[in-house]
Amino acid sequence: MSDARITLQDLKEKMDDFVHARDWEQFHTPKNIAMSIAIEAAELMEHFQWLTVEQSKQLDDKALAEMGEELADIIIYSLSMANFLKLDLAETVLAKMEKNIRKYPVDQVQGKSHKYTYYLKNDEK
Amino acid sequence: MSDARITLQDLKEKMDDFVHARDWEQFHTPKNIAMSIAIEAAELMEHFQWLTVEQSKQLDDKALAEMGEELADIIIYSLSMANFLKLDLAETVLAKMEKNIRKYPVDQVQGKSHKYTYYLKNDEK
Amino acid sequence: MSDARITLQDLKEKMDDFVHARDWEQFHTPKNIAMSIAIEAAELMEHFQWLTVEQSKQLDDKALAEMGEELADIIIYSLSMANFLKLDLAETVLAKMEKNIRKYPVDQVQGKSHKYTYYLKNDEK
Amino acid sequence: MSDARITLQDLKEKMDDFVHARDWEQFHTPKNIAMSIAIEAAELMEHFQWLTVEQSKQLDDKALAEMGEELADIIIYSLSMANFLKLDLAETVLAKMEKNIRKYPVDQVQGKSHKYTYYLKNDEK
Numbered sequence: 429m430s431d432a433r434i435t436l437q438d439l440k441e442k443m444d445d446f447v448h449a450r451d452w453e454q455f456h457t458p459k460n461i462a463m464s465i466a467i468e469a470a471e472l473m474e475h476f477q478w479l480t481v482e483q484s485k486q487l488d489d490k491a492l493a494e495m496g497e498e499l500a501d502i503i504i505y506s507l508s509m510a511n512f513l514k515l516d517l518a519e520t521v522l523a524k525m526e527k528n529i530r531k532y533p534v535d536q537v538q539g540k541s542h543k544y545t546y547y548l549k550n551d552e553k
Numbered sequence: 554m555s556d557a558r559i560t561l562q563d564l565k566e567k568m569d570d571f572v573h574a575r576d577w578e579q580f581h582t583p584k585n586i587a588m589s590i591a592i593e594a595a596e597l598m599e600h601f602q603w604l605t606v607e608q609s610k611q612l613d614d615k616a617l618a619e620m621g622e623e624l625a626d627i628i629i630y631s632l633s634m635a636n637f638l639k640l641d642l643a644e645t646v647l648a649k650m651e652k653n654i655r656k657y658p659v660d661q662v663q664g665k666s667h668k669y670t671y672y673l674k675n676d677e678k
Numbered sequence: 679m680s681d682a683r684i685t686l687q688d689l690k691e692k693m694d695d696f697v698h699a700r701d702w703e704q705f706h707t708p709k710n711i712a713m714s715i716a717i718e719a720a721e722l723m724e725h726f727q728w729l730t731v732e733q734s735k736q737l738d739d740k741a742l743a744e745m746g747e748e749l750a751d752i753i754i755y756s757l758s759m760a761n762f763l764k765l766d767l768a769e770t771v772l773a774k775m776e777k778n779i780r781k782y783p784v785d786q787v788q789g790k791s792h793k794y795t796y797y798l799k800n801d802e803k
Numbered sequence: 804m805s806d807a808r809i810t811l812q813d814l815k816e817k818m819d820d821f822v823h824a825r826d827w828e829q830f831h832t833p834k835n836i837a838m839s840i841a842i843e844a845a846e847l848m849e850h851f852q853w854l855t856v857e858q859s860k861q862l863d864d865k866a867l868a869e870m871g872e873e874l875a876d877i878i879i880y881s882l883s884m885a886n887f888l889k890l891d892l893a894e895t896v897l898a899k900m901e902k903n904i905r906k907y908p909v910d911q912v913q914g915k916s917h918k919y920t921y922y923l924k925n926d927e928k
Contacts, residue, residue: 429563434643437556442650450657451664452896455853458620459601459609463852465627466598466716469591470845472561472634476584478791478830481731484584487638495583496640499631502590503642506627509597513612515621517628518559524625525567532575539576541728571787580728588727591841595720602713603916606856666853681812684893690806692900700907701914705857709851709859714845715877723841726834737888746890749881750899755891756877759847763862766869767878768809774836774875775817782825782826785813789826803874 436517443507458512464505472498482489561632561642568632583637587628596621686757686767693760708762714737722748811882811892818882833887847873879927 447456475495476484487495510517571630572581600620612620635642697706725745726734737745762769822831850870851859862870885892 430643430647431562431641432560434647435557435560437647440556440642446654449659450572450662450664452663452666455666457606457609458612459604459606459850460611462598462601463848464592464715466591466594466720467842467845467849467852469587469594469718470842471629472839473587474842476587478836481582481584484582487583488646492638492640495634495638496645497649499634499638499640500645502594502627502631503641504649504653506631509620509624513617513620513624515617515624516556517568518555518564520625521564521622521628521632522555522559522567524622525571526678528570528629530562537575537577539579539635541577541580548627551657576863585727588723588838591845592720592724592727595717598713599717602710602717680893680897681815681891682810684897685807685855686809689893689896692897696904698911699909700912702912702916704914707856707859707918709856712844712848712851714811716848718845719841720843720876721835726837729834731832731834734818734832737833742888742890745884745888746895747899749884749888749890749892750895752844752877752881753896753898754903755925756874756881759870762922763867763870765874766806767874768805770871770875771814771878772805772809772817774872774879775821778879779821784824784894786812787825787827789829791827791830793836803806 436510439503439527440507440511443504444511447508447511456508456512458509460508461505461512464511465502468498468501468505472502561635564628565636565642568629569636572633574638581633581637583634586630586634586637590627590634593623593626593630597627667672681704684758689753690757690767693754694761696756706758706762711755711759711762715759718748718751718755718803722752722753725788811885814878815882815886815892818879819886822883822886831883831887833884836880836884836887840877840884843873843876843880847877 440545447453471497475491507517509515572578585606591626597620600616600623697703720747725741725748757767759765815921822828847870850866850873882892
């Protein structure tokens with residue numbers, strides 16, 4: 429299982445090598461990369477466009493493989509963005525997760541999808 | 554530097570715990586998660602909407618921090634999607650990178666942004 | 679009912695006046711406008727992010743008004759794009775509708791969401 | 804020029820007929836339509852992904868025709884959404900344009916792309 433061995437640093441470096449070897453920094457501007465992530469995200473979404481929620485949970489191997497490729501594209505451009513922003517991606521993700529843990533306390537949001545402001549007292553909203 | 558220590562497996566597990574503790578599997582359907590990635594990608598893109606390419610390379614600390622948070626949201630939902638698809642994310646990303654390396658040979662695409670079909674002989678397009 | 683009186687030409691001209699009066703052609707480049715449509719589309723989508731299909735059909739007046747505003751933003755930027763492309767928008771829309779009518783024959787697709795290739799004989803796919 | 808004759812009401816009715824004849828109301832839920840607009844918006848954006856601003860203004864006829872089709876798809880799904888929301892689209896668009904005219908006064912924003920809050924006194928932000 430590669431996920432248990434490979435760090436985000438490994439992936440960021442591979443992406444950096446790929447872009448640099450092709451002299452593609454001129455195209456991989458942060459503005460273009462942001463567009464590219466959004467385009468790949470829409471391609472992933474397209475697989476679910478007409479599926480019911482039930483159908484979206486019963487995917488065959490072909491669908492899973494195609495979705496995996498789209499998800500990989502999203503991650504690949506995200507690594508490129510992190511390289512440009514000189515961002516410690518794992519740290520940023522962990523910090524955002526911590527923020528979400530505080531924002532959505534288990535005992536208040538369990539099984540509910542309301543926005544977190546719903547759970548604040550009215551004068552704190 | 555967390556990126557050099559943290560594996561994707563660590564992050565996937567943290568995300569799984571977060572969703573499970575809140576009984577949010579019912580909302581985190583793959584269809585909803587695909588929408589969520591696209592929404593967060595658009596929020597990242599919004600930061601670049603009216604910037605010139607030059608301006609997009611001269612970002613102040615506040616902009617960088619905000620973009621980092623949006624990028625973290627994209628990664629967080631992508632981890633959730635990988636958990637649902639039971640996907641070895643690092644392996645899928647590495648496989649896609651290998652495919653891109655073969656698709657865009659350095660000596661043919663260096664400094665060019667044309668689609669890879671441009672470099673095929675006409676009868677192979 | 680304005681929809682019965684107002685033509686797309688009226689709306690395109692109003693949008694053109696708005697942009698021109700502000701000397702905003704320099705920002706309203708087709709690349710930026712394409713990004714802007716995608717950003718507004720994501721904002722509309724955000725309203726439906728966690729709703730079930732059933733909930734998405736039972737919207738209160740506040741939700742309807744907010745969604746209307748997001749939809750207006752999508753149309754406004756689309757008018758700006760049509761102005762740039764010097765496009766007869768109604769004609770283009772009618773032509774695409776005709777194409778869809780031929781592509782999805784009523785007697786073959788009624789009540790089905792499959793992609794149209796599903797209905798072609800195997801050797802025509 | 805169809806844009807000078809065709810009203811939004813004409814187009815909304817054509818779209819309604821198309822969906823109804825195919826019994827597609829079950830798929831054209833507002834949630835799915837919102838996703839569809841976002842997907843088509845990304846397809847339009849894809850045409851501009853690697854273009855410079857200069858290149859994005861020098862499009863050949865093939866590019867223009869393809870972009871026109873993507874824009875038509877965005878409008879078509881927007882008409883479907885307006886039908887669902889029972890929205891007077893022209894009125895909503897005109898109201899939003901009026902709001903933008905007040906929000907971005909010509910004498911303050913001419914030639915500038917700053918967000919409108921930039922022009923408010925500090926205590927009004």
